Amino acid sequence: xxxxxxxxxxxxxxxxxxxxxxxxxxxxxxxxxxxxxxxxxxxxxxxxxxxxxxxxxxxxxxxxxxxxxxxxxxxxxxxxxxxxxxxxxxxxxxxxxxxxxxxxxxxxxxxxxxxxxxxxxxxxxxxxxxxxxxxxxxxxxxxxxxxxxxxxxxxxxxxxxxxxxxxxxxxxxxxxxxxxxxxxxxxxxxxxxxxxxxxxxxxxxxxxxxxxxxxxxxxxxxxxxxxxxxxxxxxxxxxxxxxxxxxxxxxxxxxxxxxxxxxxxxxxxxxxxxxxxxxxxxxxxxxxxxxxxxxxxxxxxxxxxxxxxxxxxxxxxxxxxxxxxxxxxxxxxxxxxxxxxxx
Numbered sequence: 440x441x442x443x444x445x446x447x448x449x450x451x452x453x454x455x456x457x458x459x460x461x462x463x464x465x466x467x468x469x470x471x472x473x474x475x476x477x478x479x480x481x482x483x484x485x486x487x488x489x490x491x492x493x494x495x496x497x498x499x500x501x502x503x504x505x506x507x508x509x510x511x512x513x514x515x516x517x518x519x520x521x522x523x524x525x526x527x528x529x530x531x532x533x534x535x536x537x538x539x540x541x542x543x544x545x546x547x548x549x550x551x552x553x554x555x556x557x558x559x560x561x562x563x564x565x566x567x568x569x570x571x572x573x574x575x576x577x578x579x580x581x582x583x584x585x586x587x588x589x590x591x592x593x594x595x596x597x598x599x600x601x602x603x604x605x606x607x608x609x610x611x612x613x614x615x616x617x618x619x620x621x622x623x624x625x626x627x628x629x630x631x632x633x634x635x636x637x638x639x640x641x642x643x644x645x646x647x648x649x650x651x652x653x654x655x656x657x658x659x660x661x662x663x664x665x666x667x668x669x670x671x672x673x674x675x676x677x678x679x680x681x682x683x684x685x686x687x688x689x690x691x692x693x694x695x696x697x698x699x700x701x702x703x704x705x706x707x708x709x710x711x712x713x714x715x716x717x718x719x720x721x722x723x724x725x726x727x728x729x730x731x732x733x734x735x736x737x738x739x740x741x742x743x744x745x746x747x748x749x750x751x752x753x754x755x756x757x758x759x760x761x762x763x764x765x766x767x768x769x770x771x772x773x774x775x776x777x778x779x780x781x782x
Contacts, residue, residue: 594613661728680720734773
């Protein structure tokens with residue numbers, strides 16, 4: 440299983456074209472980022488579904504806060520109809536809610552109730568639900584889908600990973616930095632949740648979330664993800680790779696001088712990040728470089744015990760995000776093709 444995610448920082452027609460290219464590159468599944476105030480993920484998913492034939496399409500990931508579960512269910516039923524049964528629901532805590540004055544209260548309970556309500560509605564049932572965070576009173580979809588919509592949960596949280604063990608079809612490990620010890624932790628949380636629900640953990644597909652940036656210019660690709668690598672170094676703290684305190688302080692200061700989201704082409708990356716974040720650190724948080732280099736790096740991730748991977752596609756720094764993502768997708772075709780040949 441090879442999954443790709445597109446962050447839609449461009450026009451809808453360009454997103455649709457990138458979706459077609461992702462399908463041609465050999466990916467099995469396409470996620471459209473759902474970030475508050477960015478172009479609407481569900482509308483883009485429907486447009487992408489209408490323009491593709493094989494690839495499965497969903498959010499990567501949406502959240503249970505900005506849309507009521509009934510709104511999610513109706514959107515997914517539409518996507519399942521347009522795609523001919525290729526929809527999936529990718530859900531987690533979400534991103535970008537702070538700009539809307541929202542927080543992330545009771546994430547496990549909110550996700551659990553949202554998924555239960557969405558599944559009930561998609562199954563064609565009349566749902567009455569009075570939970571901690573979700574209420575439905577005799578609700579039913581006018582046109583429920585004919586086939587089930589699988590659920591993928593993406594997270595870095597132990598509690599949400601346990602929930603994935605209880606209810607998800609796919610669990611996405613959002614650590615970004617992978618070691619055997621960290622993967623064992625995630626698998627342990629997943630197994631705890633599965634046992635709680637009386638499930639076998641073998642029923643759950645487990646995919647690592649990696650950031651993928653590919654270019655014939657390996658130097659440009661690595662420089663394109665250094666802001667991202669610095670950001671995740673700060674998030675993981677002592678759980679991440681070993682970096683001396685002076686370098687950490689230097690990276691933190693450079694991030695403070697940077698503006699915009701780390702995947703937004705219009706962001707400002709402080710120039711000192713290019714020196715403070717070396718190539719080794721960039722590769723600790725991303726699969727990055729030439730196609731040949733990325734094959735080796737991605738093979739190393741798969742060899743940690745995974746039979747697939749979820750790739751958040753990062754744009755090479757070109758004049759537009761569309762151009763940068765086209766470049767990464769073009770390089771990814773060689774990466775995916777060579778990895779499939781090795782299996």
